[in-house]
Amino acid sequence: MEIREAVVIALAMIRANKLRAFFTVLGTVVGVTFLIAVITVLKGMDAYMKEDFAGKMFGYNTVTVRRTPQEEGFNDDARRRAWRRRPRLQVADAEWIGERLHTPGTLAYNSSGVAPVGNAAGKSVKNAWIVGSSASFFRIRDYELAEGRPFSEQEAERGVPVVVLGHDVVQRLFPGVRSLGKSVRIGGYPYRVIGVLEKQGTVFGQSVDNFVVAPFRSPINGSMYRYNVAEEISFKVPNQNLVPVAMSEMEGLMRIRHRLRPGVESDFAVETSESVLGFWNKISKFLIIALPFLVGVSLIVGAVVIMNIMLVSVSERTREIGVRKSLGARRRDILVQFMIESATLSGAGGLIGIGLGLLLAALVTAVSPLPARVSPESIVLGLGLGIGVGLAAGVYPAWRAARLDPIVALRSE
Amino acid sequence: MSTAAQAPVIQVRGLEKHYDVGAETVRALRGVDLVIGRNEYVAIMGPSGSGKSTFMNLIGCLDTPTAGEYVLNGHSVAALDDDHLARVRNREIGFVFQTFNLLPRSTALENVELPLVYGGLGKKERRQRATEALKAVDLGDRLDHRPNQLSGGQRQRVAIARALVTHPSIILADEPTGNLDSKTSEEIMGLFARLHDEGQTIIMVTHEPDIAAHAERVVMLRDGVIESDRRQVPVPAGTEWGGARAGGAPALSEV
Numbered sequence: 247m248e249i250r251e252a253v254v255i256a257l258a259m260i261r262a263n264k265l266r267a268f269f270t271v272l273g274t275v276v277g278v279t280f281l282i283a284v285i286t287v288l289k290g291m292d293a294y295m296k297e298d299f300a301g302k303m304f305g306y307n308t309v310t311v312r313r314t315p316q317e318e319g320f321n322d323d324a325r326r327r328a329w330r331r332r333p334r335l336q337v338a339d340a341e342w343i344g345e346r347l348h349t350p351g352t353l354a355y356n357s358s359g360v361a362p363v364g365n366a367a368g369k370s371v372k373n374a375w376i377v378g379s380s381a382s383f384f385r386i387r388d389y390e391l392a393e394g395r396p397f398s399e400q401e402a403e404r405g406v407p408v409v410v411l412g413h414d415v416v417q418r419l420f421p422g423v424r425s426l427g428k429s430v431r432i433g434g435y436p437y438r439v440i441g442v443l444e445k446q447g448t449v450f451g452q453s454v455d456n457f458v459v460a461p462f463r464s465p466i467n468g469s470m471y472r473y474n475v476a477e478e479i480s481f482k483v484p485n486q487n488l489v490p491v492a493m494s495e496m497e498g499l500m501r502i503r504h505r506l507r508p509g510v511e512s513d514f515a516v517e518t519s520e521s522v523l524g525f526w527n528k529i530s531k532f533l534i535i536a537l538p539f540l541v542g543v544s545l546i547v548g549a550v551v552i553m554n555i556m557l558v559s560v561s562e563r564t565r566e567i568g569v570r571k572s573l574g575a576r577r578r579d580i581l582v583q584f585m586i587e588s589a590t591l592s593g594a595g596g597l598i599g600i601g602l603g604l605l606l607a608a609l610v611t612a613v614s615p616l617p618a619r620v621s622p623e624s625i626v627l628g629l630g631l632g633i634g635v636g637l638a639a640g641v642y643p644a645w646r647a648a649r650l651d652p653i654v655a656l657r658s659e
Numbered sequence: 660m661s662t663a664a665q666a667p668v669i670q671v672r673g674l675e676k677h678y679d680v681g682a683e684t685v686r687a688l689r690g691v692d693l694v695i696g697r698n699e700y701v702a703i704m705g706p707s708g709s710g711k712s713t714f715m716n717l718i719g720c721l722d723t724p725t726a727g728e729y730v731l732n733g734h735s736v737a738a739l740d741d742d743h744l745a746r747v748r749n750r751e752i753g754f755v756f757q758t759f760n761l762l763p764r765s766t767a768l769e770n771v772e773l774p775l776v777y778g779g780l781g782k783k784e785r786r787q788r789a790t791e792a793l794k795a796v797d798l799g800d801r802l803d804h805r806p807n808q809l810s811g812g813q814r815q816r817v818a819i820a821r822a823l824v825t826h827p828s829i830i831l832a833d834e835p836t837g838n839l840d841s842k843t844s845e846e847i848m849g850l851f852a853r854l855h856d857e858g859q860t861i862i863m864v865t866h867e868p869d870i871a872a873h874a875e876r877v878v879m880l881r882d883g884v885i886e887s888d889r890r891q892v893p894v895p896a897g898t899e900w901g902g903a904r905a906g907g908a909p910a911l912s913e914v
Binding site: 251258264415565566568569571572573574575576577578581652655656 | 704716721722741742745746748749750754756760761762771774776778817821825838
């Protein structure tokens with residue numbers, strides 16, 4: 247019995263009983279749909295987190311020192327309380343480190359707060375993100391300016407009240423109006439606009455353009471954030487290979503600065519954009535591990551349904567089996583025929599599942615900020631699972647069919 | 660028709676078949692001896708319960724005997740396992756059933772091809788041989804018809820084509836006219852007579868004397884043993900089948 251022959255027979259059976267065939271493989275369809283949709287979205291998320299999110303939020307090849315880790319993870323209260331007792335990082339720390347770093351790169355520090363930003367025309371932005379930073383901050387984050395210029399080292403040094411506005415802030419305060427040289431009020435202090443940033447886009451659907459950057463030592467120092475306290479000290483190196491070197495040098499210098507003896511745990515956190523992704527990696531790994539169980543349940547249910555329908559099919563076609571046996575079909579021929587029918591049925595369900603899964607992923611992408619990325623492996627996996635479920639579910643019915651006594655089978659009605 | 664002294668097609672000696680029904684053992688066959696030569700046309704008759712169905716199942720290699728010997732075409736087949744029996748059925752036996760037993764979703768051609776599929780033939784050769792077999796039963800113009808598009812007589816002729824397509828040693832027909840009206844029955848009998856003339860060995864199980872009258876030898880079974888075994892002058896089939904074919908005219912009264 248040729249396999250192609252059996253597949254053709256199976257497809258004819260499916261065509262003859264479309265609705266029944268569909269309900270038979272519903273379990274497979276649901277399982278594979280879910281598998282494809284979740285893998286597609288997860289892969290998309292993964293690519294997004296690594297390629298877009300990390301770069302936008304933390305900068306590439308950048309080592310950042312903070313009082314506590316950005317990613318708090320699943321830590322308990324005791325740990326969080328311990329973190330709260332840690333000393334805050336000072337601008338002086340950043341300057342001290344900057345004088346001693348050997349690795350080539352750019353050092354910056356910044357802090358931030360949330361405040362309204364308004365202009366003379368009476369327009370204002372509530373809850374803008376106010377960042378006070380060193381002049382080098384622009385280079386760390388790779389910020390491009392749409393117009394104007396960033397503030398200079400001298401302006402930063404003297405705390406001149408100048409500000410670079412984020413895209414959203416400009417849109418709200420100066421719609422269609424030239425903003426350079428205008429005055430805005432940040433937390434009550436007057437600042438002069440010297441530059442406008444390029445649009446940064448969104449992260450998880452949230453705009454990241456609702457912010458302004460001003461010199462750290464300008465009047466916001468002490469009101470938007472604690473006086474001379476740096477929330478982040480960032481160090482950007484020219485290439486990825488230098489990141490581990492920079493990390494250990496930063497950590498070493500900070501430990502000296504905090505006079506920590508060897509063996510004592512560091513009272514600060516050193517992170518890279520990669521390590522910030524650790525939390526995401528944990529989530530995605532958990533989902534990837536949990537996924538087979540979720541998919542497995544629907545596939546097992548699907549297999550049971552297919553097995554039952556195949557058993558019905560075998561008993562409906564007992565006479566046909568008898569005829570085939572009388573014409574010389576061996577047990578193996580009958581076994582293979584029914585196994586292939588079952589696999590074809592379920593494989594077709596897998597294909598439908600792949601289609602629906604991709605559709606679902608596209609839908610998720612359309613209505614939510616979650617990105618989707620189709621992975622070819624998941625499609626192969628989906629089809630393979632469909633066929634596999636069919637084979638597994640077909641074994642018992644096919645075996646029943648194969649061992650039918652031809653005389654009894656021929657006599658059945 | 661005078662065949663040279665060849666080994667008989669079927670040699671059966673001391674054939675017994677017992678069935679366990681609950682605590683009792685039913686002896687369906689109690690020692691049957693029979694020799695059927697090449698190109699014989701044998702009718703096996705007997706009342707129900709005589710063991711003729713059991714005998715047919717054994718002859719057809721659908722079952723194995725409890726005791727006794729069965730040599731088919733020179734090979735002992737009494738003790739073969741399932742898969743070897745399947746092989747023998749495929750090569751040596753062409754079944755014709757009372758209810759035709761065609762696959763309803765397949766065309767006439769596909770039905771006739773089926774034994775060749777199990778025989779492992781390639782697609783092209785299968786198609787060619789099945790077409791020939793259907794032409795031989797005058798259904799060359801019905802290749803792509805499904806059973807429900809054919810009359811009873813046509814269906815039985817498809818079944819006969821399916822039996823012939825492997826060039827089997829014997830055609831084993833079980834009440835081949837049981838589901839046909841008398842006119843169609845005669846037509847089928849005419850076809851059998853022609854096949855017999857062409858050298859085919861035919862064994863036909865029937866309980867109808869009219870039908871058995873077409874055979875040249877009638878074996879009577881009763882209570883699991885052969886009651887009588889006589890040769891007779893076959894009655895020619897009642898239609899113009901044989902004559903028309905002999906005259907080369909393809910005329911066939913439609914059913």
